Amino acid sequence: MIGIKEAFALPEGVCYLNAAAIGPIPDVVQQAGIAGISSKRQPWIRDRAAARQMTDELRGLAAGLIGARSSDVAVITAVSYGIATVCAGHRPPPGSRFLVLAGEHTSLSLGLARHAEVHGCTLEIVEPTHGDDWTAALTAALLRPGAAPVSFAGLTPLHWTSGAVVDLSRIIPIIHAQGGVVLVDATQAAGIMPIDVTKLQPDWLVFPTYKWLLGPFHLAFLYVAPQHQEIQPLEQHVGTRQGPNPALVQDSSQLAFASGATRLDSGEPDTFAAIPMGLAALTFMTGWSAEAASAHVSSLTKIIAEGLKSLSLCTVEDRFRSPHILAVRGQSPFPESMVARLAARNVHISVRHGLIRISPHVYNLDADAAQCLTALSYELSR
Ligand SMILES: Cc1ncc(COP(=O)(O)O)c(C=O)c1O
Known part of the structure; x- marks a missing residue:
């Protein structure tokens, strides 16, 4: 099934690596x-x-993707909504320290910056000290002698610009040992990299459907560890309350919250389009394991990475490279205009923070890797 282009509106010759x-x-x-x-x-x-x-x-399919129970997952509208829900229910000690990686996506970094400001905490932005070794940089920041304990960290399994992986299984226990909590933004991982919350033990984990899960916009999921499920939702509406038909109850004080993370569902989830599309997308994506999808895209990023070496272009070091996102580094940052130049050759990629970001999925084939290399070689040798 993997590699099936016919299931998509991807015409012959269009090389979509985005x-x-x-x-x-x-x-x-x-x-x-x-x-x-x-x-x-x-x-x-x-x-x-x-x-x-x-x-x-x-909800059940989303939970299955990350090894969670259905009742631990809220159906929400966006990653930023999930982050706002978490921050509204979290009370960090004033003066304590938060951590986020440098250059993180704004849905995460802006959310954390505001949360730190509201509670008088310090937001420390962690920069890698050696190449793309974010795990070492985070470990050093966490264990820096004399630094305040970390009360809250907003982390990702891989950096969204370069695809460099972060070993959260080593970082989360250190934060928990300091009494802190961890919100994982798994936008660039869920569905394409195996995730198991029972092993990783994040406090919260959030992901949308519109990227790797091949679903619609305005649909995302928030995993909430059982010990955090008693918080208030961002919105008050009957969708998060118990009862056969809570909308008809006159005395709203009698409306108990639904159990588990369902109480954090966003309002009007039933948009007629987003939920059926999400269900079809997750059914499609769970037709194979995340391991199988990961192995497929990894074979493509490997071909491209090998080809880039012969063009004397740098990528993230092999040991930090994720299976599905490959970044190309030039001698200087690549301009945004690279996107249009490559698109003119029918190769669709992104430029993020000066890196060319190549991100194949289950519909890509070896021929796409070859087309991408030919276009890069032409554009970068001009
Ligand atoms: C790491 C990461 N988080 C979040 C988002 C988007 O979040 P939202 O659903 O708030 O638009 C993106 C989009 O590129 C992303 O790469």
Whole structure:
């Protein structure tokens, strides 16, 4: 199944290597969206109980992707929404230290900066000391003699610009030992890299569907470890309350919260389109294991990385390279105009913080790796 281009609207000759920006939806996801939107034309036919069940089925698939229980996952709208939920319910000691990696995505870094400001905490931005060794840099920051304990860290399994991995299994226990908590933004990992929250033990983990899960916008998931599930949701609405039909209860003081992380679901989750599309996308993506998807994309990034060596271009060192995101470093930062120049040769990539970011997915084939190398070699030798 992996490598199946026919399941997507990817014409011959189009080399799309940009899943880290936006994953294209497969045809089955488009069909689920069209069917969902069409049902809004005739709302009287809609089975509300079945729609609710669809949300819970989706929650179960999302939980399965990260080794969680369904009840530990909230269905939300965006990574930034999940981060805002976590921050609203977390009370760090004033004056304590937060950690984030340098150059992190703004949904994470802005959320942490605001959280630190509200509670009078210090946000330390960790820079790598040796190449792309973020794990060593984080360890050094955590164990720096005389530094205050870390109360909160917002981390990623890999850096979103370079794809360099962060060994969270080594970092999270150090933070927990200092009494701190860890929010993992798994946007660039969920579905394409194996994740198991029972082993990793994050306090929270958040990911959207629109990139590696090949789903729609406005749909994301927040895993909440059981010890943090009693917090207040960002919004008050009946979707997070218990009862056969909570909307009809007159005395709202009688409405108990739904159990587990469901109480943190965002409002109006049942958009007619996003939930059916998400369900189709996760069903599609769970047709194989994250290990199999990872092995497929890793074979492609390896071909490209080997070819780049012969062009004398640098990538992240092999030992830190993720299977699915390959960054190219030039002697100086690449300009944004590289995107349009390569697109003119039908090769679609991103430039992030001066790096060319190449991110293949299950629909890419060896021929895409070859097309990408030819285009890079042409553009970079001009
Ligand atoms: C690491 C990371 N986090 C978050 C996001 C997007 O988050 P949001 O759902 O808030 O738009 C991205 C998008 O590129 C990302 O790379």
